[in-house]
Amino acid sequence: MAITYPLGSKLYINLTNQCNNDCKFCVRKFKDGLGGYKLWLDKEPSVQEVINDLENPEDYKEIVFCGFGEPLMRLNAVKKVAAWLKDNYPEIPLRINTNGLANLVYQRNILPELEELIATMSISLNASTAEQYQEVAQSKYGRKAFEAVIDFIKEAKKYISEVQVSVVTYPGVDVEKCKKIATDLDVKFKIREF
Numbered sequence: 001m002a003i004t005y006p007l008g009s010k011l012y013i014n015l016t017n018q019c020n021n022d023c024k025f026c027v028r029k030f031k032d033g034l035g036g037y038k039l040w041l042d043k044e045p046s047v048q049e050v051i052n053d054l055e056n057p058e059d060y061k062e063i064v065f066c067g068f069g070e071p072l073m074r075l076n077a078v079k080k081v082a083a084w085l086k087d088n089y090p091e092i093p094l095r096i097n098t099n100g101l102a103n104l105v106y107q108r109n110i111l112p113e114l115e116e117l118i119a120t121m122s123i124s125l126n127a128s129t130a131e132q133y134q135e136v137a138q139s140k141y142g143r144k145a146f147e148a149v150i151d152f153i154k155e156a157k158k159y160i161s162e163v164q165v166s167v168v169t170y171p172g173v174d175v176e177k178c179k180k181i182a183t184d185l186d187v188k189f190k191i192r193e194f
């Protein structure tokens with residue numbers, strides 16, 4: 001199992017397989033990993049195990065918390081590993097790829113806790129309405145998940161230097177409406193092909 005793995009100029013940290021969504025397009029439904037790395041974890045790595053696994057971080061342009069799952073399910077581990085990286089490699093920008101549901105998980109606004117640590121956040125928008133979101137993302141939070149993601153994007157803009165949102169071109173997802181939401185929120189928009 002890969003705890004950390006390089007893809008191109010970036011180093012990815014696979015913290016968890018937990019997720020509170022069950023997206024119909026989730027890569028985990030179709031593959032065991034990415035880039036030849038097996039990403040289903042036998043057990044979640046401790047903070048020290050992640051740090052021990054980080055080989056030559058200085059060789060990478062960016063380090064990304066992503067998981068083969070939702071990284072912010074392990075918020076404390078993200079914060080500790082990110083703090084270690086900031087202390088030891090302050091020049092390397094850190095990014096989180098997230099589904100944007102962490103404030104529902106923790107029942108508080110967690111974004112100020114990441115302000116000093118994370119340079120970029122990529123948030124999965126997934127859909128342009130609550131109904132569409134629930135249809136494709138099958139969140140355990142039900143219809144309130146979509147509004148929570150929109151709120152999370154708005155909050156992220158206050159604390160994180162660069163915020164981008166993404167959609168997957170899954171059937172039924174209105175990409176143009178998603179793009180309009182991103183434009184209205186004044187964040188970058190990325191389309192991922194299904």
Ligand code: SF4
Nearest residue numbers: 019021023026069099
């Ligand atoms: S939020 Fe991400 S990890 Fe979770 S089910 Fe959706 S695509 Fe998979």
